[in-house]
Amino acid sequence: MLKGTPFHPRTSRLCQAQNWRRWAGFLAASSYELTHEREYHAIRSSAALIDVSPLYKYLIRGSDAERYLNRLLTRNVEKCAIHQVIYGPWCDEAGKVIDDGTLQRLGEDSFRLTSGESNLRWLLDNANGLRVTVEDDSYSTAALALQGPSSRDILAAVTDLNLDELKFFRLAFSRIGGVPVTISRTGYTGDLGYEIWVQAPHALQLWDLLLEGGRPYGITPTGLLALDIARVEAGLLLIGVDYVPTTRAIVESRKSSPFELGLGWTVRLEKNFIGREYLLEEWRRGSTWAFKGIEIDWLSLEQVYGEYGLPPQLPSTAWRMSVPVYAQGRQVGYATSGCWSPTLKKYVALAHLRTPFAKQDSRVEMEITVEHQRKRAQGRVVELPFFDPERKRT
Amino acid sequence: MMAARTGYDVVIIGGGHNGLVNAAYLAKAGRRVLVLERRDRVGGSAVTEEVFPGFKFSVLSYVVSLLRPEIIRDLELPKHGLEILPLESTFTPTPDGDYLVRWADHDLTRRELYRHSPRDADAYDDFGKLMYHLAFAVKPILGIVPPDPTSRSPRDMLAFLRLGKHFRDLGGEQMHALYKLMTMSSADYLDEWFECEPLKATMSASGIIGTFLGPRSPGTAYVLLHHYMGEIDGAFRAWGFAKGGTGAISEAIASAARRHGAEIRTQAPVMRVIVKHGRATGVALESGEEIYARKVVSAVDPKVTFLGLLEPQELPEDFLHAIRRYKIRGSSGKVNLALDELPSFTCKPGFGPHLRGAISISPNINYLERAYDDAKYGDFSRQPYMDIVIPSLIDPGMAPPGKHVMSIFVQYAPFALKGGWNAEKREAFGDTVLDTLAQFAPNIKNIVLHRQVVTPWEMQEEYGLTEGNIFHGELALHQLFFLRPAAPWSDYRTPLKGLYQCGSGTHPGGGICGASGRLAALTMLKD
Numbered sequence: 046m047l048k049g050t051p052f053h054p055r056t057s058r059l060c061q062a063q064n065w066r067r068w069a070g071f072l073a074a075s076s077y078e079l080t081h082e083r084e085y086h087a088i089r090s091s092a093a094l095i096d097v098s099p100l101y102k103y104l105i106r107g108s109d110a111e112r113y114l115n116r117l118l119t120r121n122v123e124k125c126a127i128h129q130v131i132y133g134p135w136c137d138e139a140g141k142v143i144d145d146g147t148l149q150r151l152g153e154d155s156f157r158l159t160s161g162e163s164n165l166r167w168l169l170d171n172a173n174g175l176r177v178t179v180e181d182d183s184y185s186t187a188a189l190a191l192q193g194p195s196s197r198d199i200l201a202a203v204t205d206l207n208l209d210e211l212k213f214f215r216l217a218f219s220r221i222g223g224v225p226v227t228i229s230r231t232g233y234t235g236d237l238g239y240e241i242w243v244q245a246p247h248a249l250q251l252w253d254l255l256l257e258g259g260r261p262y263g264i265t266p267t268g269l270l271a272l273d274i275a276r277v278e279a280g281l282l283l284i285g286v287d288y289v290p291t292t293r294a295i296v297e298s299r300k301s302s303p304f305e306l307g308l309g310w311t312v313r314l315e316k317n318f319i320g321r322e323y324l325l326e327e328w329r330r331g332s333t334w335a336f337k338g339i340e341i342d343w344l345s346l347e348q349v350y351g352e353y354g355l356p357p358q359l360p361s362t363a364w365r366m367s368v369p370v371y372a373q374g375r376q377v378g379y380a381t382s383g384c385w386s387p388t389l390k391k392y393v394a395l396a397h398l399r400t401p402f403a404k405q406d407s408r409v410e411m412e413i414t415v416e417h418q419r420k421r422a423q424g425r426v427v428e429l430p431f432f433d434p435e436r437k438r439t
Numbered sequence: 440m441m442a443a444r445t446g447y448d449v450v451i452i453g454g455g456h457n458g459l460v461n462a463a464y465l466a467k468a469g470r471r472v473l474v475l476e477r478r479d480r481v482g483g484s485a486v487t488e489e490v491f492p493g494f495k496f497s498v499l500s501y502v503v504s505l506l507r508p509e510i511i512r513d514l515e516l517p518k519h520g521l522e523i524l525p526l527e528s529t530f531t532p533t534p535d536g537d538y539l540v541r542w543a544d545h546d547l548t549r550r551e552l553y554r555h556s557p558r559d560a561d562a563y564d565d566f567g568k569l570m571y572h573l574a575f576a577v578k579p580i581l582g583i584v585p586p587d588p589t590s591r592s593p594r595d596m597l598a599f600l601r602l603g604k605h606f607r608d609l610g611g612e613q614m615h616a617l618y619k620l621m622t623m624s625s626a627d628y629l630d631e632w633f634e635c636e637p638l639k640a641t642m643s644a645s646g647i648i649g650t651f652l653g654p655r656s657p658g659t660a661y662v663l664l665h666h667y668m669g670e671i672d673g674a675f676r677a678w679g680f681a682k683g684g685t686g687a688i689s690e691a692i693a694s695a696a697r698r699h700g701a702e703i704r705t706q707a708p709v710m711r712v713i714v715k716h717g718r719a720t721g722v723a724l725e726s727g728e729e730i731y732a733r734k735v736v737s738a739v740d741p742k743v744t745f746l747g748l749l750e751p752q753e754l755p756e757d758f759l760h761a762i763r764r765y766k767i768r769g770s771s772g773k774v775n776l777a778l779d780e781l782p783s784f785t786c787k788p789g790f791g792p793h794l795r796g797a798i799s800i801s802p803n804i805n806y807l808e809r810a811y812d813d814a815k816y817g818d819f820s821r822q823p824y825m826d827i828v829i830p831s832l833i834d835p836g837m838a839p840p841g842k843h844v845m846s847i848f849v850q851y852a853p854f855a856l857k858g859g860w861n862a863e864k865r866e867a868f869g870d871t872v873l874d875t876l877a878q879f880a881p882n883i884k885n886i887v888l889h890r891q892v893v894t895p896w897e898m899q900e901e902y903g904l905t906e907g908n909i910f911h912g913e914l915a916l917h918q919l920f921f922l923r924p925a926a927p928w929s930d931y932r933t934p935l936k937g938l939y940q941c942g943s944g945t946h947p948g949g950g951i952c953g954a955s956g957r958l959a960a961l962t963m964l965k966d
């Protein structure tokens with residue numbers, strides 16, 4: 046049996062669909078209701094409550110913690126203020142991405158790093174000889190993402206935190222009905238939202254308090270199908286889907302550098318970190334690949350489907366597979382995730398493209414299968430994210 | 440007398456959603472456009488108002504059904520704030536203490552139908568498939584300027600050929616079904632398929648909304664198709680709630696129009712169209728101000744346009760005659776409630792997902808037909824048909840935290856009420872609505888904090904809808920396509936040079952659809 050998260054006693058009762066996905070060896074609800082639509086719209090129009098406990102979480106402490114992390118991450122950790130959160134990848138010696146995640150600075154010498162894959166061995170190896178301890182906190186800390194335009198109102202109703210002061214990518218310590226929590230203004234939806242970190246034994250109490258306090262604001266337990274659409278709209282990478290972590294890549298060509306994943310903005314070449322030399326070299330030379338958004342033209346879809354007497358039939362969930370992308374008659378890349386965006390009313394995909402074809406508004410074609418036939422739909426390259434509401438930051 | 444203004448290419452009378460769509464398309468094409476709206480806000484029948492502090496209502500129209508995807512795309516409405524949320528179920532309580540719910544989930548719906556009639560559970564899928572086919576065939580009509588069947592012009596003849604080809608693709612069975620839909624009553628048509636009364640009644644209700652007809656009146660079956668047209672646009676979520684109420688749709692369109700340079704003025708009631716040398720050259724406001732433009736478009740209903748804003752001698756007699764006979768009988772009312780808590784239905788007590796969708800008081804066909812009987816003889820229905828939604832359950836921002844708003848669309852409330860409408864009758868109508876609802880949800884009267892009753896009289900006086908007709912004229916077959924509002928003036932032009940029409944009184948007609956505004960703009964850009 047797979048493990049349930051600390052919220053499982055609640056989530057399993059709510060999960061009408063009995064539709065679970067695996068996430069880091071845990072059971073995670075795909076959707077609670079029979080269809081995920083309402084859960085998706087909760088993310089964008091009210092508030093969604095998502096169990097994100099399966100994330101790997103590491104507590105990193107010690108007087109060398111900052112120096113240590115600065116050596117691992119491409120971001121400049123010295124610039125990360127206390128109670129700030131930063132996002133970025135970490136690389137192997139060759140500058141290829143091992144994983145990506147958020148780093149919370151809980152205090153001067155104490156951090157929490159989250160990631161999609163297990164990184165303990167690598168973290169421990171690199172800590173060798175430094176005054177730093179790395180503790181796998183994955184099981185003892187549970188986490189909920191509260192995401193959506195009403196998330197702030199809900200937190201205001203259940204905590205006495207001054208939420209106007211909790212800025213984007215900052216964190217605060219607080220209590221929710223007596224339960225001690227860390228609240229970070231972060232998330233994986235590209236919307237206004239928070240993540241709430243709690244000791245596992247308090248998990249159920251926290252769940253109940255949030256659901257109760259959030260009811261007047263339309264809080265909606267939400268599964269991964271809805272989250273997946275939101276994160277594609279937000280142009281956020283999913284490890285193992287949009288890129289292969291170096292630890293899993295069996296051939297060299299599967300690995301990607303941060304530049305190739307659209308994470309160039311996280312790479313601080315002026316400091317020293319693992320993989321820097323190769324990345325400096327890549328930066329000078331220019332990258333072969335870029336990671337961009339593709340917007341498919343609706344009229345092109347209508348035409349392709351129209352050949353078969355059909356209106357466009359698009360998947361209601363996000364897909365994750367490799368789909369060829371063409372330009373000027375030849376393949377110039379591949380899309381790795383895509384969905385119909387209910388908010389933007391556009392069919393969008395995240396794609397790896399050869400740099401010369403990755404400029405904003407470049408015309409591309411993406412393969413679609415209609416009535417068992419491979420067809421190509423017209424589209425254009427756009428910068429990510431597709432969706433970036435002001436409320437996320439303000 | 441104030442100074443006259445000039446310099447506009449187009450002035451649009453009425454800032455309902457169609458007027459705004461028209462403005463946006465024209466402005467996008469580079470025209471200098473001015474929209475003049477009588478009320479203090481845009482939207483017309485697609486409007487959100489905070490009627491009681493903290494409680495926001497889609498005062499009139501309440502769900503989105505046919506908003507054209509091409510308009511959403513062309514005007515980039517999502518960028519301007521348009522968000523459509525799912526309306527997932529339809530719940531019909533019945534007087535025997537039972538109910539029927541159609542859910543978003545196919546299996547759940549099937550199981551529920553099976554409980555009432557195993558035969559209907561099967562028929563429902565077959566019916567859906569047939570209707571989908573027909574809707575797919577008919578839908579293109581929503582996107583074309585109606586050709587004139589009497590014309591010998593190549594444009595008209597080609598358009599008919601193209602339409603004909605489309606219909607030839609339908610099989611024999613489908614062709615017959617289409618013919619039946621155009622001629623039968625919704626009750627008779629549905630009788631051929633189903634036996635479950637709440638199912639038939641709830642489905643047939645879509646055929647009577649906005650008409651002065653009952654479910655047994657011929658011609659009501661056709662409107663059933665509209666529901667399925669929405670489904671074809673499924674990806675665009677043509678059916679649902681607009682976040683922020685239907686006014687948010689109008690606001691999004693207005694924002695797109697402004698972005699393209701259109702000017703929009705509220706509290707600017709137009710008194711008449713200025714005609715010089717047989718040509719519309721501008722408008723005169725009630726304030727006395729005169730505004731000139733190369734073209735004038737009316738987005739208000741045909742009666743107001745041709746009988747109210749123009750003098751009879753400015754239009755040909757046969758046209759005036761047709762407009763006078765144009766049927767625009769109002770038959771609907773609206774009751775908007777601010778609620779302290781949620782209603783609880785006897786047949787399904789407490790909160791449940793059934794409250795998040797539509798709640799239909801349409802237990803059987805006889806119930807609807809009786810409701811119509813009252814109206815035929817000048818009364819409002821003693822037991823009205825009601826289509827209810829609780830938007831705050833889907834969009835909590837519509838009410839203060841923990842409170843709710845309820846929108847009740849009611850039929851029949853004839854404009855031509857015996858003795859006429861007054862405040863007393865309006866409230867009596869409101870009481871009847873609550874009494875009827877209380878038969879199914881007994882707690883309703885105890886949880887009402889505020890109530891707003893809108894009768895066809897208010898729709899006419901406050902919202903400018905002649906006789907309170909919600910569609911600017913009934914959606915009956917004799918008033919559709921090349922007959923809307925009157926042949927041959929269905930191509931958005933009018934007998935008066937320089938004057939165009941773009942409201943719901945033109946093809947393809949009422950509903951938050953926008954097609955009239957768009958097609959009119961495309962026509963104008965050609966002239």
Ligand SMILES: Cc1cc2nc3c(=O)[nH]c(=O)nc-3n(C[C@H](O)[C@H](O)[C@H](O)COP(=O)(O)OP(=O)(O)OC[C@H]3O[C@@H](n4cnc5c(N)ncnc54)[C@H](O)[C@@H]3O)c2cc1C
Pocket residue numbers: 452453454455456457458475476477478481482483484485498499500501502503504505707708709710738739740743771772773848898902903904908909910911941942943944948949950951952
């Ligand atoms: C009670 C009710 C419920 C409805 N429910 C639905 C529904 O759920 N779904 C749906 O799709 N449709 C519904 N409808 C129909 C739909 O709302 C209308 O068909 C549509 O909104 C009409 O849009 P329009 O732009 O053509 O006209 P209108 O919205 O009527 O706009 C005309 C505008 O012109 C203005 N005006 C009038 N006279 C003047 C003047 N002299 N000078 C300047 N301005 C003037 C008016 O104030 C108004 O703003 C409903 C309508 C009503 C009344």
